[in-house]
Amino acid sequence: LMAMNLTSGLIGAEAKGPIGWLIWDNPSKLNALSPGMSEDALSVIDAYAADPAIKVVIMRGAGRKAFISGGDIKSFDKTRANAEAARLAREAPGKLRHGMLNLEKPLIAMIHGYCLGGGLGMALNADLRFASSDAQFSVPAALRGIAYAPEGLKSLVDLVGPSVAKDIMFSARRLKADEALRVGLINRVLDAEDLEAVTVAYAETLAANAPLSIRASKFFINQLGLERAQRDEARMDAMQREAENSEDFKEATRSFVEKRKPVFQGR
Numbered sequence: 001l002m003a004m005n006l007t008s009g010l011i012g013a014e015a016k017g018p019i020g021w022l023i024w025d026n027p028s029k030l031n032a033l034s035p036g037m038s039e040d041a042l043s044v045i046d047a048y049a050a051d052p053a054i055k056v057v058i059m060r061g062a063g064r065k066a067f068i069s070g071g072d073i074k075s076f077d078k079t080r081a082n083a084e085a086a087r088l089a090r091e092a093p094g095k096l097r098h099g100m101l102n103l104e105k106p107l108i109a110m111i112h113g114y115c116l117g118g119g120l121g122m123a124l125n126a127d128l129r130f131a132s133s134d135a136q137f138s139v140p141a142a143l144r145g146i147a148y149a150p151e152g153l154k155s156l157v158d159l160v161g162p163s164v165a166k167d168i169m170f171s172a173r174r175l176k177a178d179e180a181l182r183v184g185l186i187n188r189v190l191d192a193e194d195l196e197a198v199t200v201a202y203a204e205t206l207a208a209n210a211p212l213s214i215r216a217s218k219f220f221i222n223q224l225g226l227e228r229a230q231r232d233e234a235r236m237d238a239m240q241r242e243a244e245n246s247e248d249f250k251e252a253t254r255s256f257v258e259k260r261k262p263v264f265q266g267r
Contacts, residue, residue, distance in 0.1 A: 030066040055207035109123040112131075
């Protein structure tokens with residue numbers, strides 16, 4: 001792995017086979033997002049993006065009490081003293097969001113316990129969200145006097161639709177895992193005991209699939225969320241041609257004829 005210069009002491013990284021783990025590690029504050037964490041998390045994401053051995057990234061909170069419980073409110077005095085301070089405080093999370101959405105590998109959020117405010121925003125940067133049955137979700141902006149940033153809201157609206165998004169934002173209420181699943185906020189609910197094993201098994205399934213195909217699907221689906229004029233049609237065409245001309249496409253056909261599992265190289 002390329003060197004990660006992590007300075008906050010609140011972000012962990014661990015590569016296990018084809019899976020790269022990103023760990024929100026601020027347990028004394030239920031993994032609240034504190035200054036320096038977004039910058040470190042982006043270093044980890046960039047390192048995984050550059051490492052061909054890593055096929056899937058999973059992010060989680062340290063322990064089982066919380067994924068991320070929100071922003072570190074004690075730091076708001078400094079980070080949100082006024083509109084200009086708030087703008088600067090948003091820059092690093094904005095870059096991180098961009099890095100996660102543009103990561104060419106699947107990103108899964110594995111969610112135990114609290115997933116609140118900026119924590120839910122972070123989970124929305126992932127492609128998929130697997131949660132424990134005790135997980136709780138909310139955006140308490142309406143209790144804090146915050147106008148939640150439009151970029152984060154777009155992810156929410158794209159997932160659950162405008163009316164459910166308004167319910168979540170207007171009421172600031174907490175959704176339990178079963179409701180979060182029903183409205184489409186998360187993909188799966190599992191017992192806390194099973195969450196990690198099931199998430200890892202799923203990630204390993206993705207890791208064995210054709211990387212060019214997954215990369216194209218992630219890029220295309222994200223592009224389809226944009227207005228047509230903003231889409232990179234040329235890059236989508238190029239990615240389709242790349243897949244059609246790839247060794248992996250030939251290997252898939254060959255392995256089917258030979259009645260064996262394909263071995264994909266990502267080229």
